[in-house]
Amino acid sequence: MTTLTETKTDFTSLIADLAKDGRAAQRKLARATDAEKAAGLRAAARAIRDNAKDILAANAKDMAAGEERGLAPAMLDRLKLDDDRLEGIASAIENVANLPDPVGEVIDNRNSPSGFGLERVRIPIGLIGIIYESRPNVTADAAALCLRSGNAALLRGGSEAIHSNRALHTAFVEGLASEGLPEKAIQLMPTQDREAVGAMLKAAGLVDMIVPRGGKGLVARVQEDARVPVLAHLDGICHTYIHAAADPDMAREIAVNAKMRRTGICGAMETLLIDASFGNGADVVAAIADAGCELRGDERAQKLDSRVKPATSEDWDTEYLDAILSVAVVDDIDAAMEHIAAHSSGHTEAIITDDDVAAKRFLNEVDSAIVMHNASTQFADGGEFGLGAEIGIATGRLHARGPVALEGLTTYKWQVKGSGQARP
Template sequence: METTVHIEIDPVALIASMGRHARSAALVLAGLSSADKARALEAMAQAIRDAEPDILAANKVDMANGTAAGLSAAMLDRLKLTPERVAATADGVATVATLKDPVGEVIDEIERPNGLKLARVRVPIGVIGIIYESRPNVTADAAALCIGSGNAVILRGGSEAIESNRAIHAALVQGLEAAGLPGEAVQLVPVTDRAAVGAMLAGEGVIDMIVPRGGKGLVARVQAEARVPVLAHLDGINHIYVHASADQAMAEDIVVNAKMRRTGVCGAMETLLIDRDYPHAGQLIQKLQAAGCEVRGDPLLKQLVPGVVSAGSEDWDTEYLDAIASARLVGGIEEALSFIAAHGSHHTDAIVAEDATVAERFLAAVDSAIVLWNASTQFADGGEFGLGAEIGIATGRLHARGPVALEGLTTYKWIGRGTGQIRP
């Protein structure tokens, strides 16, 4: 009778070993020309296209497991891959190859009175650790951006997407090696237990920066435990404020798109604020309901529109990632600003208005990474910003903010050129 041998993996030793290989690969990547990196990215994109059958077969296993595990429809939508989504993933990798390479860019320079010439120059960060959930396309997006910015990367995806991630990772490594680069430049943590996450977070000196992409629980853990700098991506509790001056058709199109285009993305609208003087509030809510959205509203909206569910206090602080939205009437721009400041997550907020003065007040006052006027919050995406793929939407205030792409994965160093200067 056959016996199954279970091999215990020490997560600290595993991450340390992966880190050593990543550091060696990072040294190679840092010396590459822009053309070399572009060729590697194109090879990685083609490898994804060639591996489409394997990737879809692996995703089918993940989808079946996710359905059996009771994942929500929104989570399953994040997880699902189709031929179109695989093609889009490959195209995203190829797009990164066409973007301006930030490495080597001279940010500023100065010549001191003694003739010493100083310059700040962009350089790769080194080894990036990315911890993410659900979306297997993040495996390719993150790898492409790290390679494009000259960084090695250690990826740790969620257990629900493990088979899809492995298939995509295998294609990426094949593309790297076809371009003559070390496959260790992109590594996928082979285990899904939480101890591996802990080892990454404690990997000071092994990993130079951690990027979490996932739910509130994951991000909270990363921020609480990390001994490594963190580029945080927090909740997308995104608001749209419809001002009294808003065009009715535009407001309806934007609000429905922002909520219902894809409910499971971080750029989806979660709270709708409607000015009390906006004359079409009832029709706006009915448009959302007709699109299949459950609306949880304040007492005034409940009286105004049949079918509105009573909103509890927790609704104003909830990222639903589902076909649910909270909505309330507000008494003008200042009340809208105060509400967003109290309940927003500094991710993406938008105003629909024809009054330019009010709109500019909103754009200046809302303290979010992305603030929009007369546009859907679903534009909160690096590709839509012309940045190619993105590592995430950073909601903090340091290093990088908003969609993080190539430039956000670089730091800088000072370079001095002298002619024998000594300090008196």
């Protein structure tokens, strides 16, 4: 990594230079075989293990700086690396290496009326910018997913993890180079200046896609300022609807899990909708309250348990990421879906019911990236979907939705195979 760019103030030129190098490396990477990319990732995992001492020493600097800055305990926990977490990072890279290569997959094959053959084939997107906060493991996860899918990556991590990110990146590209893959396929932004992020977001034609990983403030800024296509979700306002025909024990178990297993993840349930005809709503609400959750509800929900506080209009549109839950009693499935349409962020919704007709309606008519039947919203995760590591969850309507893994990091092109046709 050159130190010259550390002092550059022309951030538009800096991003142009990085993009030029990244795009050139991506063209070289496109010629690599499936086996060569997999070997490069396994070498990167070995290099991280071999350089564990240096990586952990770098992380110790970040932890000390974070404590001095007064970072919250949760932030420090996300930042911290130890032997077990570092082994987890290396293992995750190896898992990506073992995934099927999506590049070159034929996803459509037909003959045209004019007699030539048509194939729609998966190809890499190109140069992907990843902007993320605090978690140094994202450096390795994002690099591995981009490289496995034939993309180049331009990584920009948070300042709180600067030493950890640099050490992980150094080891990762050392592994790539040992297998003859281009080092500049995976670049780490050489400056933490926020103006460089702004230049990156406006680099249309140079950067092909931006993926933000972090809090609401980061994602909102990226979505507002970007002139490059963005793959992201802003909020995870996830709903669980307990239908009149729900099994009481299942409803209680799933509702408690959906909220309380991990309250700070984007797939955590933030609103519980209970059908007015479901006879065990009080038991479900009591179980969630007994688990230590603060409840805020409408008038009918308040009647189910004295611990339910009055909800405000803002509660229905809030991603708490905490042990707080909004609860509403709805008249029927139509009212439940109307509530979801009005307040959902398009992330994940679930219905609990033994009525297959109601379940089918919910799955077909609720327009979110992930819709579930008789399962906890906490399963909204690429690993749980069998996709391996994910680069994020997408809630937009174009390109990819839900957990974005290797397939979501590809686009396609048409290959036309003729035999001398000339259009009349």
